[in-house]
Amino acid sequence: MVLCSAIPRYGAILGGEQVKIAFAINGTRGDVQPAVVLAAALTERGHEVSVGVPPNLVEFARGCGLEATALGPDTRTHMKMVTEARAEAGRNPLRKMRAVAQLRDLGYSELITDLDDIVAGADAIVTGFTTEQMTLAYAERAGIPLISLHHAPVRRNTVHGPLPSLHWGGTRTVLAQWWLFDRLFGLMTRRRDALLRERLGCAPALRSPAAQLVAAPGIEIQAYDPLFAVRNDPVWDADAARRPRP
Template identity: 30%
Template sequence: MKFVILATGTRGDVQPFVALAQGLAGAGHEAVLAAPGSFEPFARGHGVSFHPMGSDYAALLESPEGKAALGGNPVKMVQVLRQTVFPMMRRMLDDAWEAAQGAGAVIYHPKALAGVHLAERLGVPCFIGAPVPVVVPTAAFPAPAFVGRSLGGPLNRLTYYAVRSGSRPFRGMIDEWRRTRLGLGPRREGEYTHRGRPVPVLHAFSRHVVPPPADWPPEAIVTGYWFPRPAREWAPPPALTAFLEAGPPPVYVGFGSMSGIDREGINRMVVAALARAGMRGVLATGTGEAPAPLSDTVLAIPGAPHDWLFPRMAAVVHHGGAGTTAAGLAAGRPTVICPATTDQPFWGHIVHRLGVGPAPIPRRQLTAERLAEAVRAATGDPEMQRRAAALGEAIRAEDGVAQAVAEILRRVGALAG
């Protein structure tokens, strides 16, 4: 059977779906990942069939237009929606339809708006893949990216309906696309139902990190994390190997694909914070072609696979994206999260609640002094280190991809039967 997998967003959004495609292909099925074209080398490098879909969100966020819209200027926001986001979304819908030809099932990230519409047009099952619990309402906690603290049961549930209405500005465009490209009228069902039943939601995280809330329905499944298998062993640059061998394990610091960062200012602050904490450090800058020293004890690197790097660290410091958080927890290392937006505060709260990291430091409050204090807590607390190691062992014992594939095949088989 052919499975088409739709994913869009940043690296943390797309990477789990690369792993799922590997799992479905390993089970003897055809799996095609449709994602922004910038992810093609990454997907194909992991042996995954790829179809480009839409434009690059990360590039939009880093563009002058995207930064102006994120800055809260309502006029700029409307301009970006009309001139950039709407054409991007329409192209994503068209590309998804091309990728879906011949598919026997559709699996999609919640941001990939085409998913349920393609399943309706093709008459096939569909599944939502969710690296973050933003889809299924619960009274246990508010929708990540909506608010940073619990509002109480009823209000917590309401936040999910606000998130679910996020596609409303695109409804007219989607209806026009359904009519002209899919030959369908306006959708009669909600976006989270298909054939009169809730769309199954496969949550790509560990139940040891976010236990399934008691009020979730059977269609909400927690599988464990979806980590891709490397197609080949990664060879670190000699400068990184030499740095790691030259002293005790350093602290990793990296802030991912967040936009609007003063990179030079962040570099200076990190060097000062690590010096205050008395720790060596590896700073992932996302720029440059080779490792370069920032000081005698801090090495800047363009990047490195987290599954290779993090187990060699004493602790990890990052922005709190879902993918980076997963990698740090799986490595069994204490985690310091400096959140800025969307689901990052949620993961910062989870890490602190589990006792595997200090309280998160919001990005706007981040200083060398605060970061140094958090690093000292993460690297100097034996009980925190023990809890982090135990959590990492539990996560690594799961096989989230296998669980997801088994759930998908079971449900597809039941519908076919």
């Protein structure tokens, strides 16, 4: 399995040896389902797998034969609060900014508290897009690879930007979108990430979130239909050469 190929570099030789792989997945069923399929396949191969998913999806994961525990808040409640905040903000830009600030850290304390137990003793951590930054700190502390599981292309490229509704402009505009998105995300999460890293004994982050992940040991599994794959893109390919994206 391609996921296991990332682990031998860090001391877990898989020539019959079992390893422990921790899954830390936040989001809706669309985020969790690919991870559950992968976790079940690894369990069948004899590996020790710990799975953390939102409370409302624990039974779904257990129904697939996994020993799942709750990670973070109920995502149905979270989605409801986001919808209500957006409706209240309307088209007022100041209200929108306040809503983003209020929702930014919603459920964060629960996530990092639950992560302590889920990733303990793991040889690798598998995570989704929304929890990459926090799980990266745990992976760094343990000296293990971080395996990203993406359900859509969520890395910079020259064709599709992070704001798909903005179709105007060319390559430079798309790359500018990615640059701006990365910087804004870094500014919004800088304080909480610094506190988490300090608590875990990790060095302070000196690069943007995207730059940290490109340099992080591990791979990024593209778990979606090949129809949506980014192909022959110089920016995507250059980053993938540093952190493989099978």
